[in-house]
Amino acid sequence: MPAGGRPTVRSRRLGAALRKHRQAAGLDQPQVAEVIVASQARVSRIETGHVTARPIEIRAMLAAYGVEDPEVCERLEELAKSAHRRGWWLEHAAHLRADYVDHISVEDDATYIREWQPVLVPGLLQTPTYARAAITAGPGYVADERVEQLIKVRKARQAKIEAGDASYTAIIWEPVVIHPLLAIEPHREQLERILEAGKKQNVTVQVLPFSAGVPVGATSAFSSFSFDTEPVVEAVTMENLRGTSVLEDPDDLTAYTNAFDQLRSAALTPDASARLIRNALRSSKEDAS
Known part of the structure; x- marks a missing residue:
């Protein structure tokens, strides 16, 4: 049984994949x-992910479903083996909400990560100074010890992108760039960090300009994830006032895939986005002089 009696993200993904193959084969439970x-x-x-299938069960199921692709079989067996594997983030578990752990687990497995952020710089691009300011600016009090742990976790999450282990696309709304919600110095440092990150081959940063408006249904921050060699969205996490929700229903995935595609089409190109960020950085320095 998954730790704590609740399905893990990996066990849910495995279960959903097996259910999809069963239904395609026309078999019942x-x-x-x-x-x-x-x-x-x-x-x-x-x-439902409440228990994890053993490899021998997976092989028997897939054979009954007529799934013969060795890559599919290997991927699902590996997912079963890793369903309860201890992630690096569990050493910080005392300082993390369960829903945040789910988000990190999905993110850590992903090969493609796409993120829309209309309010703050995405966590995967934040500097430690900006992260500290963002965490402490929230409505609730956060103890100093927990703030430092959350910054460490954010830095550890970024290691995957820094190493080039996932393709990452971030779309940021223009106010995030030109109207800092936090102190100006952390904001300048943050803009420089975004420009530097955008030079990496696996990172794409785009800015959605004021002139494009915000497409209906895309006003809240969300991230979408793919886990294979193709960028087919298999999970979405959505931020809200109560935490983070992981969405895996096919209709939800389709809706957020379409929303992100709409945002990406309306956003400036990566080069034009970099120019806008450089101009905002230059203006902030001129205003201070």
């Missing part, structure tokens, strides 16, 4: 239970 010599309840709990 009682039939699958006969294949793996188990109860229908176990099949149901596997598909």
Whole structure:
């Protein structure tokens, strides 16, 4: 059973994939239970992520579903093996909400990460100074010790992008660039960091200008994730006042895929975005002189 009795993100992803293959094969859960010599309840709990299928069960299921692609079989077996693997972030678990742990788990597995941020600079691009200011500017009090732990976690999350282990695209609304919500010095440092990050081959930064407006349905920050060699969205995390929600329903994934594509089409090109950021940086320095 997943740690703490609740499905992990990985066990849910595995279960959803197995359910999709079962439905495509036209089989029901009682039939699958006969294949793996188990109860229908176990099949149901596997598909909801409450238990993780053993590799031998996965192989039997996929054979019954007519799935012969060795890469698919290997990927799902590896997902089962890693479902309860201890992530680097668990050493900070005492300082993290469960929903934030889910977000990090999804992010850490992703091969493609796309993010829309209309309020603050995305966490994967934040400097420590900006991160500290953003965390302490929130409505609730955060103890100094927890602030420092959250900054460490944010830095550790960025290591994946720094190493080039995922393709990352960030779309930022223009007010984030030209109207700092935080102190001006951290903001300048942050703009320089964004420009530097945008030079990396695996990073794309685009700014959505005022003139484009904000497409309907895309006013809240969200991130979408892919876990394979193709950028097909398989999970979305959405920020709200109560935390972060992980969305995996196919209709939700389609809606947010379309929303991001709409935002990307309306945003400035990466080169034009970099020019806008450089101009904002230059103006802030001139205003201070």
